[in-house]
Amino acid sequence: MARSLDGLVLVPVADQAPGQVGTRTRFTYHERDGEIWAEYAGGDVVRGHLVGTREGDTLDFRYVQLKGDGTTSSGHCVSTVVDLPDGRVRLEETWEWESQPGNGTSVVEQVTPHEH
Template sequence: MSTDVTSAPSITGYESLNDRVFVMVSSTASVVDATSPSRFHYFEQDGVIWGSYDGDTVVIGRFSGYRESDTVTINFVHLGINGATTSGPATSVISTAADGTLLLTENFEGPNGTPEVSVCREVRA
C-alpha cells in the first residue's frame, strides 16, 4: 500500500477522515474530562483507517480498521493511566453536526463486557 495519504477520496457522501482530529465529548464508559479529553488523530486511504489517541484516562492508544460508507470498524489497544491495557473492537457511525463538523458515535464493549457508547466531535483549526 502506498504511504501517500494526502489525497484520500470521499466515500459515499462523507469526506475522508484522513488527517482529521476528534475529541471525546461523551462516553457511557467514564466521565469525560472536558479540560483534557481523549484526542484521536485519524488517517484514511482507500477505506483503510488507522490512527492514535491519548488524553484523559489514556496514556497512549492505537487503532486500525476499515470504512464502509458511513461506518468505521476498528480494533483498538491503549494503555490507561491506571497501568492497565485495554483492547477490543469498535464500530463508529459518521454523522454531521449542525455546525458542519463530523461526529463519530462509537459502540464498543467495556472491559467488563458491558455495551458502551462514546461520541467524538471533529476539531477544526
C-alpha cells in the same frame, strides 16, 4: 459519502466511565483506500491505537490502549460518520470491550482549530 477523516482530530463530547476515554482524550484519525487508523491519548489514556475499515459511512475497528496505571485493554467498535450542519464530523459509536466486561455508546466530534 462523507468526506475523508484523514488528518481530523476528534474529541469525546462527554466523559465515559472513570479511568477510560474522556473529554481530555484526543483522537487523530487517518484514512486511505478504505482503511482507517488513529492514535489517541489524554486523560487516563497514555497511548491508544485503533485500526480498521470504512465502508460508506460505517467504520469497523478494534482498539487497544495503555492507561496511566500500566494496564492495557482492547475492544471492538462500530461507528457511523455523521456530517454536522457546521461542517464538522461526528462519529456515533457502539463499542464493546474484548479484554474485560463492558460495552456502551459514545460520541466524538471534530474539534475546531482553536480547540487543538
